[in-house]
Amino acid sequence: xxxxxxxxxxxxxxxxxxxxxxxxxxxxxxxxxxxxxxxxxxxxxxxxxxxxxxxxxxxxxxxxxxxxxxxxxxxxxxxxxxxxxxxxxxxxxxxxxxxxxxxxxxxxxxxxxxxxxxxxxxxxxxxxxxxxxxxxxxxxxxxxxxxxxxxxxxxxxxxxxxxxxxxxxxxxxxxxxxxxxxxxxxxxxxxxxxxxxxxxxxxxxxxxxxxxxxxxxxxxxxxxxxxxxxxxxxxxxxxxxxxxxxxxxxxxxxxxxxxxxxxxxxxxxxxxxxxxxxxxxxxxxxxxxxxxxxxxxxxxxxxxxxxxxxxxxxxxxxxxxxxxxxxxxxxxxxxxxxxxxxxxxxxxxxxxxxxxxxxxxxxxxxxxxxxxxxx
Numbered sequence: 001x002x003x004x005x006x007x008x009x010x011x012x013x014x015x016x017x018x019x020x021x022x023x024x025x026x027x028x029x030x031x032x033x034x035x036x037x038x039x040x041x042x043x044x045x046x047x048x049x050x051x052x053x054x055x056x057x058x059x060x061x062x063x064x065x066x067x068x069x070x071x072x073x074x075x076x077x078x079x080x081x082x083x084x085x086x087x088x089x090x091x092x093x094x095x096x097x098x099x100x101x102x103x104x105x106x107x108x109x110x111x112x113x114x115x116x117x118x119x120x121x122x123x124x125x126x127x128x129x130x131x132x133x134x135x136x137x138x139x140x141x142x143x144x145x146x147x148x149x150x151x152x153x154x155x156x157x158x159x160x161x162x163x164x165x166x167x168x169x170x171x172x173x174x175x176x177x178x179x180x181x182x183x184x185x186x187x188x189x190x191x192x193x194x195x196x197x198x199x200x201x202x203x204x205x206x207x208x209x210x211x212x213x214x215x216x217x218x219x220x221x222x223x224x225x226x227x228x229x230x231x232x233x234x235x236x237x238x239x240x241x242x243x244x245x246x247x248x249x250x251x252x253x254x255x256x257x258x259x260x261x262x263x264x265x266x267x268x269x270x271x272x273x274x275x276x277x278x279x280x281x282x283x284x285x286x287x288x289x290x291x292x293x294x295x296x297x298x299x300x301x302x303x304x305x306x307x308x309x310x311x312x313x314x315x316x317x318x319x320x321x322x323x324x325x326x327x328x329x330x331x332x333x334x335x336x337x338x339x340x341x342x343x344x345x346x347x348x349x350x351x352x353x354x355x356x357x358x359x360x361x362x363x364x365x366x367x368x369x370x371x372x373x374x375x
Contacts, residue, residue: 010064013072014079019043031061045083045158052076052119053335056328066325067116067296074115078108078209080155081125085210088150092143101140103130105211106151106169107219113207114278114294118324119331119341122161123152126206127169128215129177141175148175167202178215182222189230197236200227204282205293220291227286237283238373244279246362246369247272254347254359262344267358269330270343274323277316277365280372284308295320316368319361326350326358 013020022036035058039051052073059069085106093099109124111117127148132140148169156162169175176184185203188196204223208216227233247267249255255272256265267273281298290301296317302308331341347355 008068010068010072011075014075019048029062031058034058045080045087045154048076048080048083049159053332056119056332060332065321066118066328067321069328070111070118070324071115073119074112074117077112077117077121077160078207080158080160081106081108081151081209084151084154084158085147088147088154091150092146097143097146100147101136101143102132103212103215104128104144105208105213105215107206107216108209109167109202109206111205113205115207116278116295116324118328119335123155123163124167124202125152125169125209126167126174126203127176128181128219129175130212130215131177131179141172144175145170145172173199178218181219182226185222185226189226189233192232192236194236194240197233197240200233201237201240201279201282204286207293223286224289224291228289234283234287237279237286241276241279241283241369241373244271244276246276246366248359248362248366252359252363254355254362256347260344263346263348265348266344266346268343269323269327269345273362273365274320274327274343276369277320277323280365280369281316283372315364319364322357322361 019039020032020036022033025033025036032055035051035054038054039047043051055076056069056073059072064072089100105128107113107126107128109126111121112124127144129140129144148171152162152168152170162168167174185200188200204227206216206219247255247269254267256263256267258268261268278295281295281302284302284307285292285298288302288305288307290298290305292298292301299308299313299317303310303313326345327343330345334341347358350358
């Protein structure tokens with residue numbers, strides 16, 4: 001049994017950053033064409049971002065599954081990033097900053113990097129700079145600080161909020177030379193500290209969105225060199241999974257409510273379902289030196305590395321897809337009710353069959369966490 005991932009023509013929809021022309025789409029894609037007609041011919045960044053719920057509606061009418069819609073939303077967000085960065089670079093040239101003094105690469109992090117974004121993510125990004133002499137640091141870093149501030153501000157103005165945890169290229173922690181990133185990973189993995197593991201966890205899911213992608217390849221080399229050998233660090237990665245247990249009580253029943261819950265029966269499916277699954281797969285991927293960021297691709301890679309049985313990986317992919325579908329359905333419902341989309345899912349409205357299946361899925365995620373942490 002083998003897991004195969006074939007390239008989809010859907011992934012070319014926003015590949016060049018342009019909006020497809022409605023009149024050039026086949027009649028079969030009329031829901032998408034109608035959504036594009038409503039968007040207009042020359043949308044600005046804010047209009048493009050605000051259009052995403054309409055895009056999701058159109059893709060849903062075309063019977064695309066939630067996991068594919070998440071990929072396309074991520075592609076669309078990356079197109080917004082590229083537009084914001086290009087506009088910022090043009091503005092800097094017009095104001096006398098000139099061209100970038102060294103090569104650079106902007107990375108998206110988290111769900112965007114995994115191509116698993118749903119609606120209303122905030123910004124998570126970083127920047128890698130080509131190495132340069134220390135004597136030029138003030139000059140060169142000032143340029144890229146300005147670039148980071150400008151493109152993140154543009155995205156925020158368009159409706160993609162700044163990261164509340166400051167995980168953005170506008171801050172020195174997330175903007176470094178290639179060799180500095182290598183040194184940073186060496187520091188983070190040298191000992192077992194919660195804060196360092198949390199920071200490294202953020203960086204482990206990255207995707208180059210603009211600039212010299214070979215710098216991202218170099219970062220992947222650093223990850224492969226430092227992390228698999230850091231036993232205490234990996235143990236702490238596993239221990240952190242305990243801080244977001246799946247949404248089950250001691251008797252294996254769905255556990256709703258909690259801080260921020262919209263109702264006593266709502267389950268925080270993002271933090272107590274999706275993220276434990278993603279985190280366990282990430283930990284296994286690091287142990288086995290896999291470079292993929294997407295959870296689906298990591299699961300396939302674990303099968304190829306003989307670290308996971310194909311049948312189990314296929315089941316986990318189906319579980320991932322079901323959780324994404326539940327979350328996207330809840331987010332669309334929230335928008336329809338005038339609320340901001342979030343990670344909560346009301347279990348009262350699921351029906352007994354779907355609740356039973358969700359319990360099964362969460363138990364299987366709990367088993368995976370135990371497997372990944374070797375408990």
